[in-house]
Amino acid sequence: GAGVSQSPSNKVTEKGKDVELRCDPISGHTALYWYRQRLGQGLEFLIYFQGNSAPDKSGLPSDRFSAERTGESVSTLTIQRTQQEDSAVYLCASSEALGVPYEQYFGPGTRLTVT
Amino acid sequence: AQSVTQPDIHITVSEGASLELRCNYSYGATPYLFWYVQSPGQGLQLLLKYFSGDTLVQGIKGFEAEFKRSQSSFNLRKPSVHWSDAAEYFCAVGLSGSARQLTFGSGTQLTVLP
Secondary structure, X not given: OOOOEEEOOEEEEXXXXXXXXXXXXXXXXXXXXXXXXXXXXXXXXXXXEEXXXXXXXXXXXXXXXXXXXXXXXXXXXXXXOOOHHHOEEEEEEEEOOOOEOOOOEEOOOEEEEEO | OXXXXXXXXXXXXXXXXXXXEOOEEEOOOOOEEEEEEEOOOOOEEEEEEEOOOOOEEEOHHHOEEEEEHHHOEEEEEEOOOOHHHOEEEEEEEEOEOOOXXXXXXXXXXXXXXX
């Protein structure tokens, strides 16, 4: 079946603009995760969803970041008033249930460049 | 807080040579341990995972990893590297029953020479 897909694959935006990143998880996966990967660094956790609920938003780096999930499917990560330090690859993952040991399947990511 | 250290930022090996990528974790209990591989333009792919039991785990693509509790390590190995193994490798830890994220190391970039 289809894996996790993300769109757009690349996004270049001007500082101060808002951007929306989309994630389509594997069908039937109830858990969904967002990570950020800065150049040369490991993955930084941002937020997870169980169904449509995000119980813990403490991983979001600032209040400019928000995320939602609808229909226990698609999720969007929104960054308002983008800053240059937001430039990174944003990765989405899904799993059939929440937490370890359920395997997280990753999408190819969205490369965001803020100029 | 748990942490993962991959001390080697970049490793270069010749095709056919053996490979060992190091991973150390810091955590009070035995976490669940993972190795992922990321090829250019691709998402992360799970190579193998350790939950319990036999400390030597086999994964895909001929990789294996050994959990050593005394050293808090989970090193990835492959006896003979292929050019297609060139990629970035990430070690990650997770907590049993935790709803939260995996914690990733900063990655090791592998270059394979012909």
